[in-house]
Structure formats: C-alpha cells, structure tokens
Amino acid sequence: MKQHCDDLEPLIEAIADGSHVPAAEDAAHVASCARCGGAVERARSIENFLAMREVASPSASFTATVMTHVGREKWQTERVIDLGFNLAMAAGVAVILAGAAGLAWSLGFLTITIDTDTIVQLLNREAAGRVLSQVQTIAMSAVLLTMALVLWWWAEAARE
Amino acid sequence: MRVTPEHLLVERCRQGDETAFRELVDQYKGLVFGLIARSISNRARAEELAQDVFLKVHKGLPYFRGESKLSTWIYRIVINVVSQERPELASVSLDDDDDDRPRREPGSEDRAFGDIAIKDRLQKAIERLPVPYQVLVNGHYMKGMRYEDLAEALNMPMGTVKTHLHRAKRRLRHLLETELR
Numbered sequence: 114m115k116q117h118c119d120d121l122e123p124l125i126e127a128i129a130d131g132s133h134v135p136a137a138e139d140a141a142h143v144a145s146c147a148r149c150g151g152a153v154e155r156a157r158s159i160e161n162f163l164a165m166r167e168v169a170s171p172s173a174s175f176t177a178t179v180m181t182h183v184g185r186e187k188w189q190t191e192r193v194i195d196l197g198f199n200l201a202m203a204a205g206v207a208v209i210l211a212g213a214a215g216l217a218w219s220l221g222f223l224t225i226t227i228d229t230d231t232i233v234q235l236l237n238r239e240a241a242g243r244v245l246s247q248v249q250t251i252a253m254s255a256v257l258l259t260m261a262l263v264l265w266w267w268a269e270a271a272r273e
Numbered sequence: 274m275r276v277t278p279e280h281l282l283v284e285r286c287r288q289g290d291e292t293a294f295r296e297l298v299d300q301y302k303g304l305v306f307g308l309i310a311r312s313i314s315n316r317a318r319a320e321e322l323a324q325d326v327f328l329k330v331h332k333g334l335p336y337f338r339g340e341s342k343l344s345t346w347i348y349r350i351v352i353n354v355v356s357q358e359r360p361e362l363a364s365v366s367l368d369d370d371d372d373d374r375p376r377r378e379p380g381s382e383d384r385a386f387g388d389i390a391i392k393d394r395l396q397k398a399i400e401r402l403p404v405p406y407q408v409l410v411n412g413h414y415m416k417g418m419r420y421e422d423l424a425e426a427l428n429m430p431m432g433t434v435k436t437h438l439h440r441a442k443r444r445l446r447h448l449l450e451t452e453l454r
Contacts, residue, residue, distance in 0.1 A: 123439075127439055130439075155446055155449070155450065156442065158391065159445055159449070163414045166414060168303070168416070169316070175298075175324070176298045178324060180291065180294075182324060182328055183291075183294065183327075186331070
C-alpha cells in the first residue's frame with residue numbers, strides 16, 4: 114500500500130489537472146486511500162486557485178510614467194553627448210590654435226617683435242618659397258580642422 | 274484597437290518613434306505587470322520593476338536582432354528583473370529537482386484547503402519557489418500568455434515545460450502541507 118502511494122506521488126498534479134488519466138488500479142487506490150485521495154484533492158484545490166487568481170492591472174498612469182522615465186534617460190544621454198561635443202569643440206579649437214601658432218612660428222611670423230619688414234618679406238618670392246616648404250604643416254592643420262568639423266557634425270547629428 | 278505588426282513596431286521604436294514605443298508599452302504592460310505582481314506582492318515595487326522592464330526594453334531595442342519573438346525577449350527581461358529582485362531564488366538548479374518524497378502522513382490534521390486563508394498561503398508558497406517555477410506557475414494561468422513564449426524565455430524545451438510545471442505545483446502542495454500549514 115505504502116509503495117503504491119509513493120509510486121503515485123509524482124503523478125498527483127497530473128491527475129489533478131486532468132493531463133494524466135490514472136489506470137483503473139491507480140484510480141481505485143486513489144479512491145480508497147486517504148493519503149493519495151487527500152493529496153489529489155489538495156492538488157485540485159491548488160489548481161483551481163491558480164486558475165482563478167486575479168490578474169493585477171498596472172496603474173492608469175503606468176505608460177505615462179514609463180514615457181517620462183524614457184524622456185529623462187534620453188535627456189541624460191543628450192547631456193553626455195552635449196558635453197562630449199563641447200569637449201570635442203574645445204579640443205578642436207585648441208588643436209587649430211596650436212596648428213596656427215606652429216605654422217606662424219615655422220614661417221617666422223611668431224617672433225618677439227613683428228615689424229612691417231616681416232609682412233613685406235611674406236609678399237616676396239622668398240616667402241612664397243617658405244610657404245611651399247611648409248606644405249606638410251599646412252596639410253596637417255587642414256586635416257585637424259576637418260576632423261574638428263566632422264566631430265562637430267557628428268555631435269549635432271547624434272543630438273538630433 | 275488595431276495592433277501594429279511586431280516587426281514594424283520594433284522598427285519604428287528603433288527609429289526613435291515615441292508613439293510606437295508608447296504603443297509597445299500599452300500592448301505589453303498588462304502581461305508584464307501581471308506576471309511581476311504575481312511574484313512580488315508589494316504592488317508599488319512590482320510597478321517599479323515593470324517600469325524598469327520597459328526601460329530595459331527601450332535601451333535594448335537597438336540591439337534586438339529579432340532572433341526570438343519580441344514577447345519572448347520581453348519575458349526574458351522580466352525573468353532577469355525578478356531574478357535580480359530575488360537572487361536567492363534565481364540560481365536554484367531545477368535539474369535535480371525531483372522532490373517526489375511524500376511529505377505528509379495520512380491521518381494528520383488538515384487545515385481546510387478551501388478557506389480564504391489559502392490565498393495568502395498560496396501566495397507565500399509561490400514567492401518561495403525558484404524564479405523559473407514562479408514564472409511558470411504565474412504565467413501559465415494568465416490569459417494571453419503563450420506557453421511556447423514562456424518556455425523559450427526560460428530556455429526550457431517545450432517537452433519539459435509540463436514536467437516542470439507539475440514539479441512546481443508539487444512543491445506548492447508540499448509547502449502548503451508542511452511549512453505553510
């Protein structure tokens with residue numbers, strides 16, 4: 114008898130929800146055994162309670178609250194992008210200024226005293242030659258400037 | 274109400290269409306909140322967690338590749354959120370769970386299973402189940418919840434879902450027969 118109860122124990126829930134139809138011998142046992150019969154009854158009660166449980170509904174403001182949170186997160190992301198944009202712009206300006214200073218220095222503009230002779234020198238062929246000899250520096254400055262503009266464009270696009 | 278096809282809704286959400294995301298929230302909030310509220314009895318906390326699910330959905334949508342259904346993916350997030358809330362019940366292995374030992378000897382006093390207190394006892398018992406069992410028991414009896422979505426979200430082969438469901442209910446019965454009598 115006890116062995117039969119132990120054998121049936123794993124099947125109690127399936128018998129209770131109707132997904133397992135017990136063999137005649139098992140059904141007779143369940144009908145006559147207080148332990149197994151009680152277990153099936155309790156399993157049926159649980160089954161009924163589970164099936165009849167109410168489904169809780171979210172509050173009426175649920176969607177609005179979610180959308181507010183989403184908006185706030187988006188705003189925070191935008192702030193980070195804005196900060197990145199500002200830093201990129203500052204870095205870009207610094208690089209351009211440094212490039213311009215370097216160029217001026219290499220061309221001989223950046224001296225302690227700048228007099229009119231220097232400007233006149235720039236206009237003559239010798240100065241033109243100097244400019245040509247600094248093509249690499251000028252190209253690098255142009256690349257840096259382009260990078261700064263691309264960063265600016267990217268930051269603006271991301272913000273939109 | 275006309276329901277937008279899933280892939281179109283996802284695509285619109287990805288493009289930053291807030292109306293589409295609002296539609297998505299409206300479409301799933303009942304199931305998401307219902308499922309969470311059945312595991313977390315504190316209503317305010319359940320609502321916070323449900324909102325958290327949708328924030329995670331919003332963040333994750335750009336990376337959602339559509340390999341599973343949207344509903345499956347959302348239920349997976351629900352399971353993660355509930356698991357984070359109840360970490361002690363999240364990492365329980367179900368593989369060795371063959372809790373078939375009879376817990377109760379015949380003839381012992383039986384507290385009436387039909388009384389009103391069963392609701393509270395049952396709720397307490399459900400909250401003590403491992404998270405995957407909770408999700409199964411809670412989701413299985415919810416209208417609109419698809420069996421296969423639950424199985425996929427829980428990484429369970431369809432063939433074993435019924436077995437796990439029976440085990441979960443057996444655990445409930447044992448808890449109600451013993452510790453929660």
